Amino acid sequence: MNLAKVPFSVGLGLITPELLLVDLVLFPAVLMEALVGRQLVRRIDQRQFETAALALTLLAAAFLVV
Numbered sequence: 001m002n003l004a005k006v007p008f009s010v011g012l013g014l015i016t017p018e019l020l021l022v023d024l025v026l027f028p029a030v031l032m033e034a035l036v037g038r039q040l041v042r043r044i045d046q047r048q049f050e051t052a053a054l055a056l057t058l059l060a061a062a063f064l065v066v
Contacts, residue, residue, distance in 0.1 A: 009015045 006015065
């Protein structure tokens with residue numbers, strides 16, 4: 001289904017060769033962060049995660065209001 005969107009994204013300039021090159025350069029960092037994230041998921045308590053997520057959501061909302 002998402003492949004059907006590719007021609008439209010190219011036509012709108014959302015996908016360009018330059019952006020594909022940036023994606024290629026950043027791919028190793030994304031892969032590393034995914035691996036680190038998996039390790040964190042195993043170590044963090046669910047209640048602590050939910051508290052942190054709510055606090056960061058409130059902080060982001062405050063920045064949007066101001």
